[in-house]
Amino acid sequence: MARLFRWMIRLTYAVVFLGVGTIALIYYFASRSLPDYDGTRNVTGISAPVEIVRNNANVPHIFGETDEDVFFALGYAHAQDRLWQMTMLRRTAQGRLSELFGERTLGIDEVMRRYDFYTLAVASFAVQDETTKATLRAYASGVNAWLDEVNAGARGRGAPEMWLFNHPVAPWQPADSLVILKLMAMQFSSHLESEVLRARTSLVIGNERLADILPDDPGQGVAALPEYAQLVPNVPTYTASIRPADDLLAPFKRPELAGASNAWAADASRSASGATLLANDPHLGLTAPSIWYLARLELASGGVIGGTIPGMPLVLSGRGDSIGWGLTSAYVDDQDIYIEELNPDNPNEYRGVNGWVPFETRDSIITVKDGPAVTLRLRWTVNGPVMPADQFNLGTITPPGHVTSIAWSALSDQDTSMSAALAIMRAxxxxxxxxxxxxxxxxxxxxxxxxxxxxxxxxxxxxPARDPAHQSQGRLPSFGYLAQNRWQGRFPYSDNPEFTNPEGGIIGNTNNKTIDRPFPMHVSHRWGDTQRINRWRRLMQAREVHTRDSFIEAQLDTVSFTARTLSTLMGADLWFTGDAAPEGTPERQRQIALDLLSAWNGEMNEHLPEPLIYAAWARAFQQRLIRDELGPLTAEFTHPDPVFIERVFRNIDGAGIWCDVIQSALVETCTDIARQSLDDALLWIQENHGDAVEAVRWGDAHVATHDHPVLGNTPILNWIVNIRQSTSGGDNTLQRGKTSGTGDAPFQNVHAAGYRGVYDFADPDSSVFITSTGQSGHPLSRYYDDLGELWRRGEYIPMSLDPDLARAAAVGVTVLVPAGP
Known part of the structure; x- marks a missing residue:
């Protein structure tokens, strides 16, 4: 027995030693890919020495003798910190994720191959101006210089993820940067899925109530359109979704999670300092690391600093010493779905305007890890690529004997967006x-x-220029063989909305409707915001003049105009009514919730219970309104639509009829539905957050989920790579934290401002910016999440072009020197 005990001790020590050794070995190999920011590197591709000074937030300040050398160094710095992220963006755009991840990403690759983004990007390189071509080549050379250093110096394959998904990294090409810009177009675009949802909803409820559940943004109305079943007959009524579950690696998102942003500016007359101000915070899906990367470039045209996306040589939102610029999604209706009739005698042909036309076809092979390769037959019509029925729920709106094709402005092989963006950066x-x-x-x-x-x-x-006689005005899928439905080129740039030096001295956009013009000059039927703009307008007009700090205050504002409006409507007949109820009863819980909401100002503060009560109530209310009419299609309406709910309560155009449950014999009122849905919400809160409704916290539900797209679901590793934060804000606040709307945690914050910047041209170096995680994509780096807590608290870091300040707080200086002959 004693001998057995001794052997058990020895075995335990051996297991512990082996475990510790394994962890140490893993850490050693993973840490090998941590870049050294100090030192001199001999590289090929630059004309003179270039200096990369990294300040204490690891923001690179890049100084070189020529612009090409500066962009070379930016590519080098991007690759140092975000090589894995860059390769994933490139693989996604190329449709080559399945080489690493197998069948999990096959659906993503199929979509990307059918769009054929990479072929379009390669062709578009030829139409860039010469300055842009030189910039793209220099940037690619900088990325490749880091790859050479990784390969020559055994630098841990460049990123720890490379050990788990070992696959050669191809040299960076200029087209790789162009295709990432097209990938961004996919993340910002949502009109395709909106058309599908409108068509599906029309098939279920017709057009009579379509304006309620899918309302137009306030403004001039749109002339009545035919119902989809009338426009495209013989479509089977099928409402169940066939779209696969959301994947963090997928670049296409649900419409409610498409791109969003805030930006506003004040001229000298509305600025306390007598100089202009600008604020910008673009919104994208939260990831770890953030898609954004801060950088400063010293160009011949002057210094620029702001937010870049690794893979592209662009400061997308930022400033120079005398100018600043910020981006918001414009929600231009630049996508259309076409129903293409197949030739019954020859499936390789489709109906054109003047008869049957052959598809443009070619095969594309997708290599699948641990599985057989998949060969796709890619088909294009004159309108655009053909998408299969199992993508984007297209099969639910396609009649037999037809297929769907997609027209989209991003599907251009003459795309000069990169040249324009670089020219803007130098302006x-x-x-x-x-x-x-x-x-x-x-x-x-x-x-x-x-x-x-x-x-x-x-x-x-x-x-897109559409014919005034277009059957659906681009709001619904339409037949592609009818000439009046096809695009007729594009409108001239001068027709794009423009607002310069407004009389009031303030300009801004929260993805709201910017212009009200009749079709076909309409820009869009569907915009991204009807709510935040109301709070923004009030904050801007509440002050005669603004400062940098008042712009920051507005950027971080968490008061919900929507919550104030909807809670008042839903509780109109419930406040302070009913008899006293004993503790623990549903009636008592309802009274407590109503008492809390009656004194609430709509602030979506993470420490308060009221935001969670309101959010759960609004969600439950909409579900009760629509589930009897829409059935399984209800699952597609994941977020309460404030315009719809307000239409119902105010009975606009008879919308109050939604409150009556059509399957029941009783005639329910909106007050009945409000009371029942509040009970639903409180029951959900009790089951998920505890019995004491007055003690729950919004921040416990509204957790920002910065997940690693690849390792975020891997046990143990997810504790290292994922970042979780309790956050304020909500779907409709200026400090926007869009909720997931699905699953067991529908109020998780999944889509928010990954970048914030406020630029003050009275004192440009007092400008500030921040990102949602950190500069490094390496989970073992101290710069992986160091900015995240500042972001959560609403703090910023200095945004200075002063080289002395960068050098004074430098955590490393890398000097790139031209290699000898």
Whole structure:
């Protein structure tokens, strides 16, 4: 027995030693890919020494003798910190994720191959101006210089993820940067899925109530359109969703999680300092690391600093010494779905305007890890690529004997958006920026601009020219063989909405409707915001003049105009009514909740219970309103629509009929539904957050989920790579934290401002910015999440172009020196 005990002790020590050794070995190999920010590197591809000074937040300040050398160094710095992220963006756009992840990503690759983004990007390189071509080549050379260093110096394959998904990294090419810009267009675009949802809903309830559940944004109405079943007959009524579950690696998102943003500017007359101000916070899905990367470039045209996306040589939102610019999603209706009739005698042909036309076809092979390769037959019509029925729920709106094709401005092989964006970055005045934007195609963006004297807002991107006789005005899928349904080129750039030096001295956009023009000059039928704009307007007009700090205050504002409106409507007949109820009963819980909400100002503060009560109530209320009419299609309406709920309560155009449950014999009122849905909400809160409704916290439900797209679901590793934070804000606050709307945690914050910047041209170096995680993509780096807590608390870091400040707080200085012959 004693001998057995001794052997058990020895075995235990051996297991512990082996475990510790394994962990140490893993840490050693993973840490090998941590870059050293100090030292001199001999590289090929630059004309003179370049200096990369990293300040104490690891923001690289890059100084070189030529612009090409500076962009070379930016590519080098991006690759040092975000190589894995860059390769994933490239693989996603190329449709090559399945080489690493197997069948999990096969659906994503199929979509990307059918869009054929990479072929379009390669072709688009030829139409860039010479300066842009030189920039793209220099940037690619910088990325490849780091790859060479990784390969030559055994630098842990460049990123710890490479050990788990070992696959050669191809050299970076100029087209790789162009295709990432197209990938951004996919993240910002949602009109395709909106058309599908509108068509599906029309098939279920017809057009009579369609304006309620899918309301137009307030403004001039749209002329009545035919029902989808009338427009495209013989579509089977099928409402169950066939779309696969959301994947963090997928670039296409549900419409409610498409791109969003805030931007506003004040001219000298509305600024306390007598100089212009600008604030911008673009919204994208939260990830770890953030998609954003802060950088400063010293160019021949002057210094620029702001937010970049690794993989592209662009400061997308930022400032120079005398000008700043910010982006918001423009929601331009730049996607259309076409129903293409197949030739019954030859499935390789589709109906054209003048008869049967052959598809443009070619095969594309997808390599699948641990599985057989998949060969896709890619088909294009004159309208665009053909998408299969199992993508985007297209099969639910396609009649037999037909397929669907997609028209989209991003599907251009003559796309000069990169040239335009680089010209904007080098511009010195508002007028120069406006001129530079003419070549921009996609993704459509509202560009807010401020130089030292002027402010402006301009919509960038191609506006499709549609025929006034278009059957559905681009709101529903339509037959592709009818000439009046096809695009007729694009409108001239001068027709894009533009606002310069407004009389009130303030300009801004929260993805709201910017212009009200009749079809076909309409820009869009569907916009991204009807709510935040109301709070923004009040904050801007509440002060005669603004400061940098008042712009920061507005950027971080968490008061919900929507919550104030909807809680008042839903509780109109419930406040302070009913008899006293004993503790623990549903009636008592309802009274407590109503008492809390009656004194609430709509602030979506993470420490308060009222935001959670309101959010759960509004969600439950909409579910009760629509589930009897829509059935399984109810699952597609994941977020309460404030305009819909207000229409119902105010009985606009008879919308109050939604409150009556059509399957029941009783005639329910909106007060009945409000009371029942509040009970639903309180029951959900009790089951998920505890019995004491007055003690729950919004922040416990509204957790920001910065997840690693690849390792975020891996046990143990997810504790290292994922970042979780209790956050304020909500779906409709200026400090926007869009909730997931699905699953067991429907109020998780999954889509928010990954970048915030506020630029003050009275004292430009007092400008500030922040990102949601940190500069490094390496989980073992201290810069992986160091900015995240500042972001959560609403704090910023200095945004200075002063080289002495960067050097004084430098955590490393890398000097790139031209290699000898």
């Amino acid at each position: 010195r005045t508002v007028n120069e920026v406006l001129r530079a934007g003419e070549g921009y195609i996609a993704p459509a963006q509202n560009l807010t601009i401020a130089d030292r004297n002027r402010i402006a807002l301009k919509t960038l991107g191609a506006l």
